[in-house]
Amino acid sequence: MSQTLINAMADLDESVLVSEVNALKTQGVAPLEIIQNLQEGMNIVGKRYEEKEYYLSELIMSAEIFKEAAALIGGDLSGANAASHGTFVMGTIYGDIHDIGKNIVTTVMGCNGFNVVDLGVDVPTADYIKAIQEHKPQVVGISCLLTTAFDGMKECIESIKAAGLRDNVKILIGGGPCDQTTADYVGADAYCKTAQDCVEYAKKLMDIK
Numbered sequence: 001m002s003q004t005l006i007n008a009m010a011d012l013d014e015s016v017l018v019s020e021v022n023a024l025k026t027q028g029v030a031p032l033e034i035i036q037n038l039q040e041g042m043n044i045v046g047k048r049y050e051e052k053e054y055y056l057s058e059l060i061m062s063a064e065i066f067k068e069a070a071a072l073i074g075g076d077l078s079g080a081n082a083a084s085h086g087t088f089v090m091g092t093i094y095g096d097i098h099d100i101g102k103n104i105v106t107t108v109m110g111c112n113g114f115n116v117v118d119l120g121v122d123v124p125t126a127d128y129i130k131a132i133q134e135h136k137p138q139v140v141g142i143s144c145l146l147t148t149a150f151d152g153m154k155e156c157i158e159s160i161k162a163a164g165l166r167d168n169v170k171i172l173i174g175g176g177p178c179d180q181t182t183a184d185y186v187g188a189d190a191y192c193k194t195a196q197d198c199v200e201y202a203k204k205l206m207d208i209k
């Protein structure tokens with residue numbers, strides 16, 4: 001862990017953040033490890049927002065700075081693998097427009113040989129159902145950063161079941177406030193803490209070493 005990077009992200013100190021990302025890259029630190037430090041910093045941003053030390057403008061700024069850092073890390077997010085292992089449909093549930101985590105997961109899954117269908121943010125249930133029918137994915141991912149959107153995930157998964165598609169797919173959920181209890185509540189197969197967990201779960205499912 002780079003405490004300097006965590007603090008720079010938490011303090012929205014763009015210049016320190018840029019130089020630390022570059023330094024870590026030069027030292028050969030794995031891209032996903034750098035992302036984890038940034039995520040840790042984002043959690044502090046979230047806490048400061050909750051405690052009213054930061055306002056919406058700082059949340060917006062944190063997203064911009066995070067994206068800048070991710071661009072510096074580049075298309076280097078994991079061991080590239082051209083083979084196609086299967087299809088992964090992913091979106092952020094309706095009511096929620098957070099997309100940074102979703103974009104990291106889709107990038108990392110793509111780099112690891114999965115054909116990714118990204119449905120975007122604020123995705124209605126009908127779009128997940130249509131995408132499952134059309135693309136026949138093995139795994140569906142739902143990203144959710146708002147506790148107020150948990151019931152949306154539950155409704156979405158129940159509707160996938162009602163459409164007779166639930167047995168065809170494994171459904172993973174993730175995002176800041178989720179955990180295994182959330183996964184059980186909404187009827188998902190599993191909760192994944194990081195993008196790498198998602199890759200490992202999907203590979204295990206498809207018996208890929």
Ligand code: B12
Pocket residue numbers: 038039042043044045046047049050056059060062063095096097098099100101102104105140141142143144145146147148172173174175176177191192193194195196197198
């Ligand atoms: C940046 C940010 C924003 C930005 C988002 C910009 C963007 N383009 O995404 C903006 C400013 C738009 C925003 C808006 C809001 N936000 Co906001 N936001 C955040 C913040 C600070 C960081 C989120 C983030 O990007 N983290 C970094 C990424 C990399 O982490 P991640 O998303 O968790 O993803 C990783 C893993 O979780 C996992 N993962 C994620 N999804 C998935 C899915 C699958 C399938 C898998 C396998 C894995 C996986 O992989 C990723 C990489 O490892 C969080 C704080 C926090 N602790 O998360 C608050 C936070 C999520 N926001 C919050 C709130 C309240 C809001 C607003 C309601 C504020 C307002 N008053 O308007 C709005 C909601 C708008 C909406 N309808 O969606 C609250 C939610 C509280 C709650 N209990 O629900 C938080 C927790 C802040 C807080 N502590 O109060 N926000």
